[in-house]
Amino acid sequence: MRAAIVRPLTAWRAVAWLLGLLPAVLLARDIVSGDLGPNPVETLEHDTGLWALRLLLLGLAMTPLRRLTRRAEPIQVRRLIGLWGWFWVSVHLVIYLTFDLQWSPSELMDDLVKRTYITLGFAGWLLLLPLALTSTRGWQRRLKRRWVQLHKLVYPAVLLGGIHFFWLVKSDIREPLLYLAIWLGLMLARIQRPARPAL
């Protein structure tokens, strides 16, 4: 008897959904078991920020992955992974706005002007906003080639996220450097190698 075959794309999609939801599962577990530590707001901010960065980098890894695997699925789940990254950046921002600023516009202006890491992080989120809004198939069709160009904004946006993390850290910069290095690696992997000269 033959086992039912799952379409490869369905499997890729399922994995992308699982990864996107994973932070929610982990955070819910920590909330339920009281594992958020003495400063729960800080823990939530750090965890959601880190997951956003991981998912966005994972999204950026899909293009090189297509070349490596010679399959179409990485590109077909790229948008889904990117949207989950944007979702967690937004949760990160909402937690900060709610618990650190209590939605005070003047406090936000103060932070945006005086605290560079917040300026950079906020700019990163703003760059992602039009990408999230134009992520639908309708907008893809409407913008045609320009959609791809527009969505290259994700490169500087993720870089800003990485610098935002780097700037926040007071002295031990190993972890943010790792994320920045991954970003750089994924950028370099996009450079088309020149065609080999014919022998």
Place this chain on the structure above:
Amino acid sequence: MLIRIPAPSAVRSSEITPESTYRNRRRFLADMGLGAVGLLAAGCSEAKDAPAPAIAGAAITVGKRSERAGGETVTPIETVSTYNNYYEFGTGKDDPARNAGTLKTRPWTVAISGECEAPGTIDLDALLKPHAIEERIYRHRCVEAWSIVVPWDGVPLADVLKRFKPTSKAKFVAFETLYDKAQMPEARWAGIELPYVEGLRIDEAMHPLAFLSVGMYGKTLPNQNGAPLRLTIPWKYGYKSIKSIVRIRFVEQMPPTTWNKLQPSEYGFYSNVNPDVQHPRWSQRSERRLGELFKRPTLMFNGYPEVAPLYAGMDLRQFS
């Protein structure tokens, strides 16, 4: 006596999270309206117990007790002993509680030198012997905009310093933390120059609020909180309250201090808690008391206005 400025920003006692709420942290779930999510996840969650941090110190006989935190709720010891900045044991807040077990706090000697008539190296027990241990409940405000309320056990710093007879040339006091790579393997990642050094102007060090702590909550200090001997300077940002002191020097010139050396624009020598002096990383106008979700206004000198005469005539924006 503690004079509180009745600022419009004053925190009402009704805003203070009761300890019981904090202890029942599962309530955080309900507070955030995530009940459904939690219920969903409860199925796949095991009751995971973190390893108990080393907080069981030896009991200390405490004489005089003074409440100097305006009657505010004392932060639970579990919080104070698991959320630490002690970079020699790792830069994560929970690292010191995990790693500081390697710190050997006995025997412990303190070397006193510089502009004083009675310098010398003295064993910690001999250093403490002439003094009665008292308890001071102080607010503690970190530059990272979080704060706690802690019952410290120790002696007034001035009482100890005076025994070494500082001369008229002693304008400042410099303090140094132990630096032993064998006991502090994580120190190589600290990213700050070690040994950790701090300093006070002599009149600040002699102020009655300046305190030398050997314990908290009626027990000897946990290693991660700076055992066996640390400063507690309640009107300054936490990094001024140097931990695990091995050296005290009376000096004529303003001594270098660790965070100031790393980033002078962010960490001044005085580092008095001041909501009006801006910081490039954290707004100092408000702070989160650990155990509370929302921030509260930060008080000038962390709510210790009696130290203001120390800085009469000084522009505190300039001398931050």
